[in-house]
Amino acid sequence: MGYIEGPVGPHRHLQDQSFTEEIEDYSHEPGGYISVTCLSIAKEAQGLGLGQKLLTALKELALEHEREGINLTCHDYLIAYYEKHGFFNEGQSQSTFAGETWYDMVWEAKK
Numbered sequence: 001m002g003y004i005e006g007p008v009g010p011h012r013h014l015q016d017q018s019f020t021e022e023i024e025d026y027s028h029e030p031g032g033y034i035s036v037t038c039l040s041i042a043k044e045a046q047g048l049g050l051g052q053k054l055l056t057a058l059k060e061l062a063l064e065h066e067r068e069g070i071n072l073t074c075h076d077y078l079i080a081y082y083e084k085h086g087f088f089n090e091g092q093s094q095s096t097f098a099g100e101t102w103y104d105m106v107w108e109a110k111k
Contacts, residue, residue, distance in 0.1 A: 001041065001042050001045040001050055002039075002040060002041035002042060002045060002050040002051065002054060003038070003039075003040055003054070004036060004038065004039045004040075004054040004055070004057075004058055005036070005037060005038050006018065006034055006035045006036040006037040006038065006072075007023055007025065007026070007027070007034075007035055007037070008025070008026045008027040008029070008032045008033070008034055008035070008067065009023065009024075009026050009032055009033060009035050010026055010029070010031075010032050010033075011033065011035075011071075012033060012068075012069075012071060012106060013071055013073075013090070013093065013094075013104045013106070014035045014036070014037070014071050014072055014073045014093070014095065014104070015035070015095075016095050016096070016097045018035050018037050019037055019097055020097075027065075030066060031066065031067065031068050032067055032068060033067060033068055033069050033070060033071045033106075034058060034061070034062050034067055034069075034070045034071075035070075035071050035072065036058070036070060036071070036072035037072075039051060039054060039055070039072075051081075052085060055085050058070060059086075059107065059109075062107075062109050063109055066109075067109055068108065068109060069106055069107050069108040069109050070087075070106070070107040070109075071104065071105065071106045071107075072087070072105050073093045073095050073097070073102035073103060073104060073105065074102065074103055074105055075100065075101070075102065075103070076101070076103060079103055079105070082105045083105075085107075086107050087105040087106060087107045088105065088106050088107070088108070089103055089104070089105055090103075090104040090105070090106055091103065091104060092104075
């Protein structure tokens with residue numbers, strides 16, 4: 001029906017190499033950010049709140065493991081969706097992945 005995935009890294013904003021290269025595993029290190037590289041919901045399951053449930057579960061995981069937060073990049077038409085779920089738009093990303101324009105979104109864990 002749906003899934004969310006991504007590595008833990010030290011950077012506040014998602015790095016392009018997270019999509020294309022084998023990156024260093026920081027999950028054993030304290031802090032850092034969970035970088036969402038994919039959030040996907042099957043067409044027939046869209047609109048049922050599964051994306052919200054996956055984001056909520058990831059936030060709980062971030063808090064449990066004392067991460068600084070969660071980051072992701074998205075297209076402009078998804079900014080409002082992520083803002084609704086507590087992410088802040090930190091502006092146009094330096095990412096040029098797939099030749100697209102992306103926006104940096106960050107959810108900060110409340111200490």
